[in-house]
Amino acid sequence: MRLLDRRGVRFPTPQPLIDGTVPRHDAVHEEEGHIVWALADGGRILLDVKAEDGATRIDLRVENVGRPLASLGLRFEGITGVRRYLRNGYQSWDGSWFVEPGTPAGDGPPAKAPTLGFAMTALLPEANLGGAVLLGADRHDRFQIRFRFGGNAESMRMDVETLLDRTGETQAETLCLFEGDAVEETLRLWSRRVAAASPLPPRKPARLTGWCSWYNLYAAIDEDVIREHLLAAQAFRERNAVRLDIFQIDDGFTPEMGDWLSVKPQFPGGMKPLLAKISAAGFRPGLWIAPFLVGNRSRLFAEHPDWVVQDRTTGSPLVAMHFYGEFRWHKRSEEYHVLDITHPDAAAYMTRVFRTWAEDWGAGYIKADFLLHGAEYGPERALWHEPGLSRIAVWRRMMLLIREAIGPDVILSGCGCPLWAGVGLVDAVRIGRDIGVTWNGDYSAESLLRDLQSRNHANGILWQADPDCILLRDRFHALSDDQINLLARFAAGAGGVTMTSDHLGELRPDREALFATLLGSSVIGCDFPELGSETLQIDQQLRTEHGPGAFQRFRLGADARMVG
Secondary structure (H helix, E strand, C coil), rough: HHHHCCCCEEECECCCCCCCCCCCEECCCECCCCCCCCEECCCCCEEEEEEEECCEEEEEECCCCCHHHHHHHEEEEECCEEEEEECCCCCCCCCEEEECCCCCCCCCHHHCCCCCEEEEEEEEEECCCCEEEEECCCCCCEEEEEEEECCCCCCCEEEEEECCCCCCCEECCCEEEEECCCCCHHHHHHHHHHHHHHCCCCCCCCCCCCCHHHHHCCCCCCCHHHHHHHHHHHHHHHHCCCCEHHHHCCCCCCCCHHHCCCCCCCCCCCHHHHHHHHCCCCEEEEEECCCCCCCCCCCCHHHHHHECEEEECCCCCCCCEECCCCCCCCCCCCCEEEECCCCCHHHHHHHHHHHHHHHHHHHCCCECHHHHCCCCCCCCEEEEECCCCCHHHHHHHHHHHHHHHHCCEEEEEECCEEECCCCCCCCCCECCCCCCCCCCCCCCHHHHHHHHHHHHEEECCCEECCCCEEECCCCCCCCCCCHHHHHHHHHHHCCEEECCCCCCCCCCHHHHHHHHHHCCCCCCCCEECCCCCCCCHHHHHHHCCCCCCCCCCEECCCCCCCEE
């Protein structure tokens, strides 16, 4: 397997994996150009490794196994020459960062374990060799690709698996291995491969700018306060002569998740006239939705309990989230179930929701949230109305439905969103956690500073990156002036989504000038030339007073650059 060795990173001959374990097999042998493992039960696993266009293509399939597989993959036991690897998260909130081999899983949420990754990884060789070696899949519209890491600092273990979800498929997704002289550019090369392999071309709109209600008002919204902020946004735009395109109403206007055509009494006129008012003010009206979630106290669940996914382990509706204490998320539901988009009546309902929002109410921007819940559950736990689909096939059924219902001109932003499965369907993707009001912690600046760096390679290639809203107000947070300034410039420097939630008629003059400057900037993107360097390990070292920073280079046009 010397064909796999790159930049001093040495790969051993792999072992096959079926459903997460190495099956009993005879000694590996070559047969007609294939590497073959003959299984004890009579089946075979065949591996093809070929050089192609500067990369190594790795194809794996099974024959005569006799049962549908949960997963199919390879185990590399004893990889050497790696100083750090990219733990690449799957969705907006689980993070991506570089990890030293041998790092334990820890006691945090499993989805954020440093030993778990998805889609691809970048292996950083010994420091004197530089660059990166990337191993990942090009296609992400059929199955989820999972990486599991182990071993120790000297000898690393890596499992790479395609989650076939017992669909009957016998072929793993093709893996490609290649190298590059710079870490971020190597990651960009992978993003370009994903774009080229996607069955739908990526949607890459012009820079999105605007206002969102969540991070200042949260769910405490009503018709009057929305109108007040609309007038302030309109005045700000005219006063500063800048682009401010979107005015989005976030969560808080619907009574329960699932009841998407109902509105709270705080909006007595309904959403259609309010969105018309937003449009008349010169903005693209936006609305928030969590299309996969159904509250247990919603009318939808009361009338159609068969429209939610069932949990095989309990025999009851699957509970994606629960709030059993005093916090109820400004709603009454204690539990949130997953809408079964494979049920034809549920699909028809969601089609009606999105057509109503786009065609009748006039929404031109939709922020679809908590999208991970359509792709979180395999057949071991989830019982869908239509069996035999992979979790990604289920997820894309909802997203294709949304895109068809709203049409090509409505902007669709994915939040809590699978990063790679939505290429060609979503216009923008949140690349980190919700913006917080502190420098450190779970909801803080840490996710932005870490995850924008490690996910910037996809920005402008697969979708527009959304680093979340910029905080501008001078109260009700624990950030210094320098931190506010730094974070605003850092986020806007991506050249992707640039929005705020603060009252644009109540900003300090310097903060108003800052936001106007960012909106009027010619920045079209940024680079992180030292991505992967040990000096930029932000996730842990931010907690120190003089922790390392990020070397960010802003792209102002075809040739212009500016260093931050």
